[in-house]
Amino acid sequence: MRARTAIVCSVADQGVAALTNILVLVAAARLSTAAEFARFSAVYLVFTVLLGVSGAHTGQPLVLRRGEGDEVRGACRSAVAFTLLAAAALGLPLAAVCLALPGATPRTLAVLGLVLPVVLGQDATRYAFSTLHLPHLALACDTLRLAGVLGALAVQPPGTPAGRLVLVWGLSALPALLLSAALLQRATAGTPLHPGDLLRRGHLGRRFVVEFGVGNATSQLSVLGLGAVGDPLVVGALRGATTLFGPLNVLFTSATGFGPPLLGRLPSARHRVRATATLASVLAATAALWAAGLALLPEGAGRSLLGDTWPTAAALLPATGSQYAAMAVGTCGLLALRTLDPRTTLPVQVVFSLVSVVLLAAGYALGGMPGAAWGLCLGSVCKAAATWTGVARLRRRAAAPPVPLSADAARPGHRGP
Numbered sequence: 001m002r003a004r005t006a007i008v009c010s011v012a013d014q015g016v017a018a019l020t021n022i023l024v025l026v027a028a029a030r031l032s033t034a035a036e037f038a039r040f041s042a043v044y045l046v047f048t049v050l051l052g053v054s055g056a057h058t059g060q061p062l063v064l065r066r067g068e069g070d071e072v073r074g075a076c077r078s079a080v081a082f083t084l085l086a087a088a089a090l091g092l093p094l095a096a097v098c099l100a101l102p103g104a105t106p107r108t109l110a111v112l113g114l115v116l117p118v119v120l121g122q123d124a125t126r127y128a129f130s131t132l133h134l135p136h137l138a139l140a141c142d143t144l145r146l147a148g149v150l151g152a153l154a155v156q157p158p159g160t161p162a163g164r165l166v167l168v169w170g171l172s173a174l175p176a177l178l179l180s181a182a183l184l185q186r187a188t189a190g191t192p193l194h195p196g197d198l199l200r201r202g203h204l205g206r207r208f209v210v211e212f213g214v215g216n217a218t219s220q221l222s223v224l225g226l227g228a229v230g231d232p233l234v235v236g237a238l239r240g241a242t243t244l245f246g247p248l249n250v251l252f253t254s255a256t257g258f259g260p261p262l263l264g265r266l267p268s269a270r271h272r273v274r275a276t277a278t279l280a281s282v283l284a285a286t287a288a289l290w291a292a293g294l295a296l297l298p299e300g301a302g303r304s305l306l307g308d309t310w311p312t313a314a315a316l317l318p319a320t321g322s323q324y325a326a327m328a329v330g331t332c333g334l335l336a337l338r339t340l341d342p343r344t345t346l347p348v349q350v351v352f353s354l355v356s357v358v359l360l361a362a363g364y365a366l367g368g369m370p371g372a373a374w375g376l377c378l379g380s381v382c383k384a385a386a387t388w389t390g391v392a393r394l395r396r397r398a399a400a401p402p403v404p405l406s407a408d409a410a411r412p413g414h415r416g417p
Contacts, residue, residue: 006262009135013126014254016142018246020149021048024169027153031160040162043108047119050090054120056212057205058083058198059127060256064342066264074191076128080184082195083124084117091116108163115170122173125180128188130261137183145176204342211349241313241320241373244294248287248324252331255279259335269340273395276336283328291321312369319373326380333387340394348390352383 028040062079065072095113098106122145129138152172156165198205259279263272295317302310337345356379363375 006133006135009139010130010259010262011251011254013135013139013142014250016139016146017123017126018250018253020142020146022246023146024149024153027150028162028165028169031153031156031158031165032162033159036160036162036165039105039108040165042105043112043162043166046109047112047116050116051120051123052212053209054083054087054124055127056208057203058124060208061204061342062127063131063260064204064338065131066261070191072131073188074193075197076131076184077188077191077193078195078197080121080124080128080181081193082198084121085195087117087120104162108166111163111166112170115167115173118173118177119170122177122180125177125184128184129180132187133261134183134187137180137187141176141180141183144179145173148172148175207343207346211346214350214353241316244313244317245287245290245320245324248283248290248328251283251286252327255283255331255335256338260339263335263339269395272339273336273391276332276339276391279335280329280332283332284325287321287324287328291317291324294321316370316373319370319377323373323377323380326377326384330380330384330387333384333391336391337387337394340391344390344394348383348386352379352386355379355382 025041025044028044029037032040058079062075065075091113093113094116095110098110098113122141125141126138129135129141149169149172152168153165156168197203259276263275266272266275295314297314299310302314334345334348337348356376359375359379359382360372361375363371363373363378365371367374
């Protein structure tokens with residue numbers, strides 16, 4: 001597949017997957033009572049965290065593999081098999097424990113445990129198809145997934161309990177999983193299957209899981225913490241502003257999750273860094289244009305999107321738009337680091353996630369909600385600068401000629417002065 005077509009298919013696939021998650025929540029909200037929707041949302045949040053952990057441990061290391069030989073195809077089979085086994089090993093005990101507990105929420109969690117192998121296994125095949133340079137197959141399977149879940153939820157009666165919604169949502173992924181498995185088997189038949197390799201010491205997935213936990217937990221908890229100790233409106237305002245930039249999150253996720261196989265086609269590290277720098281410029285310009293478009297929205301259109309939250313969210317658009325432009329540069333910097341040396345991204349994520357928390361709190365103390373938004377922006381700027389500084393350092397190290405040995409040092413047995 002040509003690179004341009006592969007990029008279009010990868011972005012479209014990520015868009016379909018994101019749209020599926022959004023429409024599931026919309027459909028559940030329309031079908032449920034307020035209490036049942038709150039229960040469904042809590043369980044769906046658990047799934048979202050598990051989905052992120054699965055992608056970090058299994059999917060992201062997989063897409064960093066290069067080549068098209070039996071080893072890479074076998075790694076794709078092993079990754080999907082590991083996901084299915086791990087999801088079953090986690091989901092079935094979760095279902096057994098929750099079924100023994102009283103209450104509707106534990107029963108809903110039990111249903112999630114039963115369908116966990118289906119939904120996580122189907123998501124793992126997306127990374128496999130991307131690694132195999134077959135993103136159009138991932139797009140086809142995710143489109144079937146979208147059609148299946150919307151069709152299944154559309155026939156549910158109003159007032160459907162949360163447990164039944166989770167069951168219907170989970171089982172609706174089964175046709176897409178079966179199609180993905182058949183297509184993957186066709187592409188990888190006869191290759192070795194070693195799912196245990198994903199548990200070996202030194203597997204990159206462990207580092208990426210820590211990155212996921214640090215990057216997501218710190219940002220979520222810091223905003224919630226400000227709402228708890230300060231003005232609760234800060235949570236709604238910041239969440240409302242970032243919700244408006246949801247399409248950009250799809251692009252960022254596409255870049256980090258499915259960019260490495262496309263960059264792997266380039267002949268050298270210099271070409272890969274140049275491509276990620278160009279991508280950073282394009283995404284940053286897109287973020288700026290998106291922010292400008294939102295700023296020009298009439299108040300009526302804004303209220304139709306966010307309701308009464310619109311005025312406070314609109315006041316944060318300059319800071320949030322600047323933050324997303326910096327996030328675009330930082331995301332591409334992390335992408336470049338992962339293609340050059342995947343082990344260098346963890347310190348950056350840990351340090352600058354904590355820096356963002358400090359700047360968020362300091363900004364709120366100095367300037368209220370606008371100050372908090374600008375603090376987040378400054379944190380993203382610092383993180384972007386750190387990633388590209390690391391890229392430049394790795395580029396210089398790779399380009400530096402080897403230091404010649406002296407005549408004495410070149411002699412066998414020489415131990416130096």
